[in-house]
Ligand SMILES: O=C(O)C1=C[C@@H](OP(=O)(O)O)[C@@H](O)[C@H](O)C1
């Protein structure tokens with residue numbers, strides 16, 4: 103495996119106007135639903151990161167026709183239940199979303215597929231999808247609930263009612279995708295709201311999906327077998343990628359940066375709310391809807407930040423943004439306390455431990471607890487910097503520590519920038535453009 107040690111030095115302000123690449127969650131779903139529909143789905147703004155390319159390659163290996171057409175991608179789908187037996191295991195790379203959503207899509211198709219992944223993905227728990235999908239009739243063989251995992255889909259899957267034991271959009275989506283080729287009504291009960299891109303897109307593709315609320319929980323019912331209608335999809339900019347530039351512009355003096363076309367779905371926008379509570383000047387300009395998703399341009403100016411107690415109820419709406427929030431917190435005035443974040447321990451890395459170690463190494467004051475970090479801010483004094491920081495095959499650790507470098511005295515070196523390619527291949531180029 104190649105490593106790519108990279109230093110992010112302090113420097114001038116971030117200024118001008120940038121865009122960030124397409125939303126990773128929406129990109130995976132656009133390809134999967136396009137492949138499950140009859141006809142042509144044209145996707146504009148698809149993220150061309152390694153995780154999404156893994157999804158596209160896997161769908162191609164199962165018979166879908168996926169090709170780039172100018173700036174767009176075109177999917178010719180096979181219809182619900184139409185995926186074909188691949189001739190070799192499918193490599194999911196670093197992508198939890200690909201793995202868990204495919205587990206669902208394949209659970210109700212009578213083929214047998216082995217999924218593999220890199221060292222990081224091979225440590226992540228798959229029991230959370232194996233449990234409901236086994237109830238629906240799929241058979242699984244795995245290495246103690248981890249990859250490699252072989253899924254043998256049910257010829258006639260059984261509709262279930264499933265209450266999510268963890269707040270996870272991946273698990274919710276896995277069950278809904280399995281339900282597409284399952285006769286009858288499958289119900290998912292979601293006590294804590296998670297990103298709802300699957301529900302929005304399933305509806306746009308013509309699936310019979312009904313979303314209600316009972317006793318404070320979301321109740322999602324999907325009627326199979328579904329006939330999906332191919333759709334044009336426009337993918338908004340990824341708020342999880344924008345997060346690094348929002349935070350960098352808040353932290354670096356004299357910055358005034360506009361990020362165009364950022365997805366502002368309320369199930370994703372928690373970081374912006376928390377940073378505003380901390381005193382961050384983040385102005386939403388021209389809020390609009392693109393392809394069934396709320397979008398806005400964000401103007402971000404350098405601000406003095408003050409630590410807050412982050413309400414654990416907001417966690418799901420910013421679950422991938424905590425690493426970079428911890429960077430903001432280490433430079434704020436006062437203390438930031440987070441809790442309810444045990445899920446961060448089973449992402450691409452253990453993100454609580456990885457960030458506590460990384461920030462401490464560059465001079466921040468951080469206490470690690472089982473389900474969160476407490477960060478004592480420097481009151482605006484730059485952190486020392488240093489490194490090389492272990493990024494642990496985790497793109498979000500790599501980009502968060504890059505942001506920390508911009509707000510440090512000596513810069514921050516990360517041991518390997520290559521994981522950034524999973525979600526934001528143009529990260530370094532985009533950063534250079536803001537500082538030209
Ligand atoms: O459904 C999705 O696209 C995602 C859901 C989240 O994972 P969980 O479902 O494990 O919380 C998130 O962390 C991941 O980056 C993408």
Ligand SMILES: C=C(OP(=O)(O)O)C(=O)O
Nearest residue numbers: 196197198199200422449
């Ligand atoms: C957790 C993430 O992705 P995934 O679960 O798809 O690997 C992420 O992008 O931060």
